[in-house]
Amino acid sequence: MSEILKIQNVRKYFGKFAAVDDISFSLKEGGIYLLVGPNGCGKTTLVNCITGIFKPEEGKIFYRGKDITGWEMYKIARQGLVRTFQIASPFLSLTTLENMLVALPDNAGENIFYSLIKRSWLDSEVSAVRRAAELLRILGLRHVWNMPARTLSGGELKLLEIGRALMSGGETILLDEPVGSIDPKLCHQIFNHVLRLRDELGITFLVIEHRLEVAAQYADHVFAMDMGKLVCEGTAEEVFEDPRVVTSYLGE
Ligand SMILES: Nc1ncnc2c1ncn2[C@@H]1O[C@H](COP(=O)(O)OP(=O)(O)O)[C@@H](O)[C@H]1O
Ligand SMILES: [Mg+2]
The missing domain is CATH 3.40.50.300 (P-loop containing nucleotide triphosphate hydrolases)
Structure with missing residues (x-):
């Protein structure tokens, strides 16, 4: 090491x-x-x-x-x-996955929804979603990927916070x-x-x-x-x- x-x-x-x-x-x-x-x-x-x-x-x-x-x-x-x-703390009305995606640094993250419709952005967005899905799997949050963050437990929110730091x-x-x-x-x-x-x-x-x-x-x-x-x-x-x-x- x-x-x-x-x-x-x-x-x-x-x-x-x-x-x-x-x-x-x-x-x-x-x-x-x-x-x-x-x-x-x-x-x-x-x-x-x-x-x-x-x-x-x-x-x-x-x-x-x-x-x-x-x-x-x-x-x-x-x-x-x-x-x-x-x-920043999770956006409670966004889903778990959306919270992961908006944690992306600068460019892609801020405009993720907008950028999804742009062909040129597609590849990087697809890889961002893949990365988020992989992290949610390791964090044991896959079952709540589409749930608004406000419905997550205290422990799940902590894990989401760590996931966003990694994202x-x-x-x-x-x-x-x-x-x-x-x-x-x-x-x-x-x-x-x-x-x-x-x-x-x-x-x-x-x-x-x-x-x-x-x-x-x-x-x-x-x-x-x-x-x-x-x-x-x-x-x-x-x-x-x-x-x-x-x-x-x-x-x-
Ligand atoms: N911004 C600050 N201004 C003045 N004193 C501070 C400030 N932040 C912490 N301290 C003092 O520094 C010491 C260490 O605090 P801190 O680092 O918060 O300790 P811990 O995290 O181990 O509980 C304490 O005596 C605290 O009162
Ligand atoms: Mg302290």
């Missing part, structure tokens, strides 16, 4: 307070990574630095060897590094607390589809999840943060037995 994302000595300050304090790590292509840590430890701020919402004061971020530090969000997304919430060209997906209010059963369902996307399409995932117990079994590698710093990393067992991680959670 080759390195896909590299974070090098990243610092992000709010005033004098370093919310992200000298973080370095790297992700390999096709890995499922978990970033854990108590509330307020800087997980979302780090994700915001990676995806271009914040510009870190110090450090560098490389995606596929390219220095993307300080790039604008849309440019980073175009490289294939996408955070799900950067994709937009995402190859590395950042999920910030993807299962926040979702019950553990649905959470397992979502992670099982994350595994399938990795196995079948080689997608890389960085998942931020506060509840260690539900996500640990799916991760290849876990990073633990506390007070802006990376306190340890390793397999789920290694990290969860680390006294520094135990202490940071107990102190919450």
